[in-house]
Amino acid sequence: MNVEKAWETLKQHSFKRTKNREAILEFLAERDGYTAAMDVGEYLKKDNPGVSFDTIYRNLATFAELEILEETDLNGERQYRMHCDPGVHHHHFICTVCGKTKHIPSCPMDHIAVNLPGVEIQGHKFEVYGKCPQCQ
Structure with missing residues (x-):
């Protein structure tokens, strides 16, 4: 899934385009594998030091629920990546x-x-x- 398809999905579910959501999606779209939520948070805090981890986790959970992101438990923590092929079993x-x-x-x-x-x-x-x- 690319970022524009992600925005289409979010729009269909009445989610607004925010700076934090945009940054999360752009960051994960550039990654080649799973990324820890903490790494996403560190990235966001560079440009927005006031962003809370609650906001980050809530957005990651929403993106996973909408099948924008895939999630897994790797090395004892939740990790995320852009969904390869939403709706396709793999x-x-x-x-x-x-x-x-x-x-x-x-x-x-x-x-x-x-x-x-x-x-x-x-x-x-x-x-x-x-x-x-x-x-x-």
Whole structure:
């Protein structure tokens, strides 16, 4: 997802274009992987020292809820990245050092569900963690 598509989604849900939202989206759009909320906050505080982490977390949560951002728990903290393909089911390999991601082209649930007869699967999350070639 790019920043303009993100603004279209926000507008459809009656969210106003603010300086903080703009800065968050621009910052994450430039990143190649997952980024910690604290890093987003440090970036915003350079130009707006009065911005609260509550504002940052609230906007990140809203963006994730609207599928503008993907979120994960990496190294014990919530991290975010621009959504690759909203509405399309997919999974990632995530580098535990730099946060860069690589798309996994198939869903492992196709194989796992075979071993779960009689259950109703309502959702899942599958991420593979390790070190990318540059961080090894």
